[in-house]
Amino acid sequence: MKRALIDNWALFLGMLGLMVANGLLVTLLSIRGAELGFSSLTILIMQACYPLGALIGTITVPLLIEKVGHIRVFSALASMVSVAAIVHILTFDPYSWSAMRFLAGVCFPGLYVVTESWLNAKSENRIRAQVLSVYFIIQTIGPALGTALVALPDPSGNLLFGLTSVLMSVAVVPLLLSGNRAPDYSAPDRMTVRRLYKVSPMAVLGIVLMSGAVAAWFIVSAVPVPLIWCIPVGFDWSDICLQHFCWRWLWRMELGLWVVWRLLNLVWATVVGPMR
Secondary structure, eight states, X not given: OHHHHHHTHHHHHHHHHHHHHHHHHHHHHHHXXXXXXXXXXXXXXXXHHHHHHHHHHHXXXXXXXXXXXXXXHHXXXXXXXXXXXXXXXXXXXXXXXXXXXXXXXHHHHHHHHHHHHHHHHHSOTTTHHHHHHHHHHHHHHHHHHHHHHTTSOOSSSOHHHHHHHHHHHHTTHHHXXXXXXXXXXXXXXXXXXXXXXHHOHHHHHHHHHHHHHHHHHHHHTTTHHHHXXXXXXXXXXXXXHHHHHHHHHHHHTXXXXXXXXXXXXXXXXXXXXXXX
């Protein structure tokens, strides 16, 4: 396990920077949108463009990885989300902001595909679950920290957007400068939803319900609710962001993931493995 963490430190560090930036950006957009006079419905529609972009990202990125490799795709996607953050400084209308949320939706799930395929390929079966648990802990600690950063003073209104872009740009540096060689990759064979449903109907129904719930949670948790209820009763942005940070952390209980994945490793080694 220790060897795997050392081998993948650059990927983990880069992913942490990207997730901090993502958590900062998704919260900041709702705050700035409210200050610009966007309605709660407009903010929700803008945030809903992110999962729409994810539909494209998850389909196209595996093909790009097969063509040019993990590191180039990771760097390109991180650069594009950095561009999206800067565009929010240059424009002040919900249409361009929605377009940039769509672009981020294409890129961030693509970054997840790159990271997860890398970790799956580089990790042995006996420790793969533990390695992935570290990755999923980073996926939640990062946005929680990013949400807390919204409380930083920003007199000009542009500092936090600039910080988001800087974090996204710097995140690719460890991976580009590390000596780790990217694993070989081939795009998986496609399977229609109908065929997949015949193989495992419970899996299809489960992922549809779960993805709908997760998408709704990410959209609604991006501060429209605090905007509606907390501001009128006297909360300032620092209070809201601190509560949002604690809620993300405590609700997910991410540290328990490591224990769960470790148990899965034991089950695989003692039960599933010998049965194969």
